Amino acid sequence: MSSPALAVQFGESELRLLQALVYEECGMYFDARRAHFLQDRLQRRLRECRVDSFYSYYRLLISAEGKQELACLLENLTVNETSFFRNRAQLDLFHKHLLDEVIRKKQEKQDYQIRIWSAGCSTGQEAYTVAMLIADALAYHQLRMPHSGETTWPKPLVPPPWRVEIPASDINYSVLRAGQEGIYNEHQMSSVDYNYRLRYFDKVGERYAIKKAIKEIVHFDFHNLKTEFLPQRNDVIFCRNVMMYFDEAEQRRLVEKFYRCLTPGGYLLVGHAESLLGLTDKFSMVYRENGTAYKRIEVSQ
Numbered sequence: 001m002s003s004p005a006l007a008v009q010f011g012e013s014e015l016r017l018l019q020a021l022v023y024e025e026c027g028m029y030f031d032a033r034r035a036h037f038l039q040d041r042l043q044r045r046l047r048e049c050r051v052d053s054f055y056s057y058y059r060l061l062i063s064a065e066g067k068q069e070l071a072c073l074l075e076n077l078t079v080n081e082t083s084f085f086r087n088r089a090q091l092d093l094f095h096k097h098l099l100d101e102v103i104r105k106k107q108e109k110q111d112y113q114i115r116i117w118s119a120g121c122s123t124g125q126e127a128y129t130v131a132m133l134i135a136d137a138l139a140y141h142q143l144r145m146p147h148s149g150e151t152t153w154p155k156p157l158v159p160p161p162w163r164v165e166i167p168a169s170d171i172n173y174s175v176l177r178a179g180q181e182g183i184y185n186e187h188q189m190s191s192v193d194y195n196y197r198l199r200y201f202d203k204v205g206e207r208y209a210i211k212k213a214i215k216e217i218v219h220f221d222f223h224n225l226k227t228e229f230l231p232q233r234n235d236v237i238f239c240r241n242v243m244m245y246f247d248e249a250e251q252r253r254l255v256e257k258f259y260r261c262l263t264p265g266g267y268l269l270v271g272h273a274e275s276l277l278g279l280t281d282k283f284s285m286v287y288r289e290n291g292t293a294y295k296r297i298e299v300s301q
């Protein structure tokens with residue numbers, strides 16, 4: 001193949017073909033409003049792969065040898081914007097009410113395992129925010145327990161017998177690697193106050209590294225939300241600002257999967273601009289002080 005200097009020509013039908021392939025692979029739906037973005041990223045990949053015809057590239061994408069290029073194209077199509085403590089009102093609801101309920105109910109059943117999934121985690125800020133909030137909530141819970149003075153020193157991040165697991169998943173390998181590394185610059189840290197910086201980060205030169213104890217409870221992994229192989233038995237699922245890139249049919253399928261991935265009475269938290277309204281009747285909405293969450297409804301046998 002030659003190295004094209006000019007943009008490769010393709011029309012609406014070619015774009016539709018690619019749009020269908022991307023939708024089939026990962027659920028992202030590029031409607032007319034986002035067609036320009038798809039076109040732009042496609043041109044970029046064609047240039048970088050030095051391919052001079054749309055159909056040569058398409059054939060590569062659907063071939064067995066093209067799996068890596070397909071993953072690379074999808075990475076180019078994802079929007080990875082994220083931040084620490086994003087949507088404070090919802091995090092307040094999570095911290096003050098939902099976590100409190102989860103911890104209390106688990107304590108009653110003497111089930112000390114908490115699992116909270118960050119689905120579509122991007123570079124990890126959401127999962128680490130959740131980890132910091134749980135560490136605080138469990139420390140506070142422990143304080144209120146009788147005999148709370150009997151702790152070891154240095155205090156563990158997660159007080160025994162509690163065990164916390166935060167699976168953090170994405171379809172984009174580059175963001176997963178960044179999350180795993182857990183080092184953030186001053187700009188990315190702008191929403192983290194000094195109290196949290198001091199307790200949960202180490203300063204490394206000009207940047208901030210997530211402390212080892214927090215990293216140990218967050219596990220980054222590749223999961224495509226389009227598939228059925230997803231983390232199970234979650235007490236809470238954060239899937240924020242992901243569904244907005246899917247069409248309604250795919251959103252319905254995803255919400256159905258999340259229902260099955262939650263423990264009874266578990267919670268699903270979606271983005272500020274997203275809602276389960278009209279998608280399902282298997283969740284009830286919880287709303288407090290501008291924060292929204294959805295609770296799994298249990299159907300009696």
Ligand SMILES: C[S@@+](CC[C@H](N)C(=O)[O-])C[C@H]1O[C@@H](n2cnc3c(N)ncnc32)[C@H](O)[C@@H]1O
Nearest residue numbers: 026078081082120122170171172224225240241
């Ligand atoms: C805008 S970011 C949201 C990050 C974080 N949840 C937040 O709200 O700050 C959306 C993320 O969803 C991921 N994503 C998109 N489609 C996905 C899919 N089918 N499976 C898993 N992750 C997906 C993207 O790679 C991207 O990192």
